[in-house]
Amino acid sequence: MVAYLLFILGFLLLIKGADFLVQGASSMARRMQISELAIGLTVVAFGTSLPELFVNIISSAQGNIAIALGNVLGSNIANILLILGISSVIYPLAVSKGTVWKEIPFSLLAVLLVGVMANDRWLDQADVSVLSRIDGIVFLSFFLIFLIYTASIAQTLPGIVDHIPRREFSRVKSIAWIVIGLAGLTLGGKWIVDGAVHFAEQVGISQSIIGLTIVAVGTSLPELATSMMAARKKNIDIAVGNIVGSNIFNVFFILGVSAGIKPLPLQAGLNFDIAVATLAAALLFFFMFTGKKHVLDRWEGILFILLYIGYSIYSIMRL
Secondary structure, three states, X not given: OHHHHHHHHHHHHHHHHHHHHHHHHHHHHHHOOOOHHHHHHHHHHHXXXXXXXXXXXXXXXXXXXXXXXXXXXXXXXXXXXXXHHHHHHHOOEEOOHHHHHHHHHXXXXXXXXXXXXXXXXXXXXXXXXXXXXXXHHHHHHHHHXXXXXXXXXXXXXXXXXXXXXXXOOOHHHHHHHHHHHHHHHHHHHHHHHHHHHHHHHHHOOOHHHHHHHHHHHHHOHHHHHHHHHHHHOOOHHHHHHHHHHHHHHHHHHHHHHHHHHOOXXXXXXXXXXXXXXXXXXXXXXXXXXXXXXXXXXXXXXXXXXHHHHHHHHHHHHOO
């Protein structure tokens, strides 16, 4: 019972920890006279993916590698099918030309690379399929390319500065918030991983299924809040850009770091989830050319939600 209570509290700590860290780091960066644009591209842009990052770091460090890979795949699926689905139902999401032709294809490339790199057994007749440390370095290299590209177009990106916390604290308070945020992320991440492992052992299911479902949706809550708020305020390109950027970050940075800490073997059945993540990204790109051009319409959002419900039911049946 205590393990389950800590599991739930872990999500609260994780989300509040990310918020504290972003607030403190943004304030400190502003006091150091770092530009608003640079803060938006780094601290704030990474903020919504901090829960996934810390859960994966702790999972990899503890050897619970099935949760690490499942968390990233599950988060990417939930981000598109669930979060963009809900956001587009609130208000149809118009998408900029750059996002359609560059960021969305880049996010599709990311999940395709996971499928290729994680299937050594089929491609190279290797004994096991694993995301190795070399694969992690390749992912991090792609992430560096993405950062350089993002920085090069930063002046034309709408809304980046709008999402920076406006409060500026003293240097001591800024540092305190950063420390509290890191502590919350670390402790919350540990409680979530420990609770997920305990639940998997008690119920007799694989850790990867827990990572794909409960953990993935829980760590995607910041993206859900950000995108829904953006849709309600009709900052619609932010709603899509936040999700696509998070999916790229999840694969290239979080999986890159996780594989660097400890190689991630491909668990049985995860190829199906890789296929679903690939389908979701491909559908998002395809829907940019159906109905209104470069718009995710309400009916497409409803279809995304229905697909996610179907995927969730199938995942439960796999338990």
